Amino acid sequence: xxxxxxxxxxxxxTLSAEEKEHFLNLLQPKTYKRKQFILEDGxxxxxxxxxxxxxxxxxxxxxxxxEHVLNFAPVGWWIADMYSLLxxxxxxxxxxxxxxxxxxxxxxxxxxxxxxxxxxxxRFFRIITENSLVANQQRLIDNLSLSAExxxxxxxxxxxxxxxxxxxxxxxxxxxxxxxxxxxxxHRMLKKA
Amino acid sequence: MAQTxxxxxxxxxxxxxxxxxxxxxxxxxxxxxxxxxxFGALRVLNDDTVAGGKGFGEHPHDNMEIISIPLxxxxxxxxxxxxTAVISDGDIQVMSAGTGIFHEEHNDDKHDEVKFLQIWIxxxxxxxxxxxxxxxxxxxxxxxxxxxxxSPNANDAGVWIYQNAWFHxxxxxxxxxxxxxxxxxxxxxxVFVLNGSVEINxxxxxxxxxxxIWDTDSFTINDLxxxxxxxxxxxxxx
Amino acid sequence: xQKLEILVVGKHxxxxxxxxxLINNKPEWSGNAAFSVDEAVELSGxxxxxxxxxxxxxxxEESNLLKANxxxxxxxxYGGGSGLLYAEIYxxxx
Numbered sequence: 162x163x164x165x166x167x168x169x170x171x172x173x174x175t176l177s178a179e180e181k182e183h184f185l186n187l188l189q190p191k192t193y194k195r196k197q198f199i200l201e202d203g204x205x206x207x208x209x210x211x212x213x214x215x216x217x218x219x220x221x222x223x224x225x226x227x228e229h230v231l232n233f234a235p236v237g238w239w240i241a242d243m244y245s246l247l248x249x250x251x252x253x254x255x256x257x258x259x260x261x262x263x264x265x266x267x268x269x270x271x272x273x274x275x276x277x278x279x280x281x282x283x284r285f286f287r288i289i290t291e292n293s294l295v296a297n298q299q300r301l302i303d304n305l306s307l308s309a310e311x312x313x314x315x316x317x318x319x320x321x322x323x324x325x326x327x328x329x330x331x332x333x334x335x336x337x338x339x340x341x342x343x344x345x346x347x348h349r350m351l352k353k354a
Numbered sequence: 355m356a357q358t359x360x361x362x363x364x365x366x367x368x369x370x371x372x373x374x375x376x377x378x379x380x381x382x383x384x385x386x387x388x389x390x391x392x393f394g395a396l397r398v399l400n401d402d403t404v405a406g407g408k409g410f411g412e413h414p415h416d417n418m419e420i421i422s423i424p425l426x427x428x429x430x431x432x433x434x435x436x437x438t439a440v441i442s443d444g445d446i447q448v449m450s451a452g453t454g455i456f457h458e459e460h461n462d463d464k465h466d467e468v469k470f471l472q473i474w475i476x477x478x479x480x481x482x483x484x485x486x487x488x489x490x491x492x493x494x495x496x497x498x499x500x501x502x503x504x505s506p507n508a509n510d511a512g513v514w515i516y517q518n519a520w521f522h523x524x525x526x527x528x529x530x531x532x533x534x535x536x537x538x539x540x541x542x543x544x545v546f547v548l549n550g551s552v553e554i555n556x557x558x559x560x561x562x563x564x565x566x567i568w569d570t571d572s573f574t575i576n577d578l579x580x581x582x583x584x585x586x587x588x589x590x591x592x
Numbered sequence: 593x594q595k596l597e598i599l600v601v602g603k604h605x606x607x608x609x610x611x612x613x614l615i616n617n618k619p620e621w622s623g624n625a626a627f628s629v630d631e632a633v634e635l636s637g638x639x640x641x642x643x644x645x646x647x648x649x650x651x652x653e654e655s656n657l658l659k660a661n662x663x664x665x666x667x668x669x670y671g672g673g674s675g676l677l678y679a680e681i682y683x684x685x686x
């Protein structure tokens with residue numbers, strides 16, 4: 162479990178053995194059962210969450226009760242309600258375990274302490290945030306200008322490990338189509354060269 | 355008592371596409387032989403030669419452990435996880451296809467052929483997150499001894515895969531003998547002779563012959579000539 | 593000529609496309625795709641399939657449901673271009 166997060170970090174920064182240990186001691190491991198919430202609409206997001214097993218789903222619920230999937234966090238990904246985490250105000254994002262999951266939680270206060278104790282982590286989280294910003298910008302552009310098929314194609318590129326394991330309903334929600342439309346779309350795609 | 359099966363080199367299926375010449379120890383592509391489907395969890399053993407500048411375009415794999423061992427030249431690999439690498443004689447590459455991965459393999463040289471073994475093993479865990487690994491081996495470590503090049507354990511010598519399988523390479527001088535002790539009950543070993551001539555259990559094996567042995571704890575390889583061979587220990591039931 | 597009707601059940605669109613292309617390349621075979629157990633069962637009402645192939649993404653529960661619903665061979669397919677496909681189908685049909 163700890164190797165996974167350390168490997169993902171040392172891709173971007175160098176850490177001594179003591180720094181790795183110091184960082185790991187700041188993390189709180191937790192397990193969640195499928196459908197259990199890590200964060201609910203209206204709560205203040207206190208943690209950045211790193212997934213070591215399973216998959217989490219970030220979504221909102223509109224006034225009509227329909228869910229809109231914002232993102233997924235499979236193994237090796239971070240997830241948080243960024244608005245709520247940064248402002249420490251209640252957010253509207255729900256983060257739910259898509260399947261039984263194991264995570265490592267880093268509180269905002271410990272993250273600040275980390276920047277102080279091991280300054281390289283500023284660089285690491287800057288890179289993570291930049292990547293997230295680019296991905297979210299791209300997702301916005303996709304949703305504004307691409308067809309459903311093209312959005313699905315980009316979903317497959319972004320989350321290749323989830324293509325086979327996510328329920329159709331969830332993928333459809335992420336792309337912004339109904340499950341019925343999604344089924345028809347899948348069959349149409351088979352016929353194209 | 356040990357059970358054995360002998361697959362002479364000439365009995366393998368053959369595909370000749372011009373740019374690719376492939377010998378299939380087990381049913382593959384257009385070669386179908388119901389008696390030659392697998393040896394335990396070992397499903398594919400292809401002895402490939404790819405012409406200069408040519409290769410396999412992007413294609414998918416899932417739920418299979420794919421092992422490539424170059425024998426001559428270099429093979430350039432690129433996959434949907436964005437791994438790009440060239441492996442050469444002396445290296446070993448493994449891909450756990452898991453939930454699904456696309457990859458392509460091309461001869462790294464524009465003129466000379468590349469020769470390699472492509473080996474597929476059924477995994478003991480399905481739908482894992484796809485992974486890639488490669489290792490450069492010290493060939494001196496297989497001279498007159500067995501060099502472990504693959505195992506189930508990430509902390510052990512060689513690369514690792516999702517299966518109770520162990521691969522060893524050996525390059526032995528004529529006249530020597532070596533005993534192989536199987537590592538897990540219920541496993542068998544498929545021997546593939548890369549070069550030379552050996553004798554196991556009374557069966558003489560020559561270059562590119564295959565030999566499977568199971569229901570035994572160990573067996574002895576007698577080198578009738580300078581010989582190079584690959585031992586693939588795999589579960590017989592999976 | 594009566595074609596061999598093959599149903600492929602899977603979740604990965606690109607892999608499914610490749611499998612169908614390979615199946616339909618053979619003039620004596622006809623391939624159909626289903627992305628879920630429900631779709632597979634619905635199709636079985638329209639076409640008499642001779643064999644069902646399970647592609648990437650079909651979990652154990654779905655595999656068992658398909659085996660319960662289909663009286664023909666239901667076999668696992670392992671993606672890899674045409675590498676294993678033909679042997680899997682030939683072996684399933686004996």
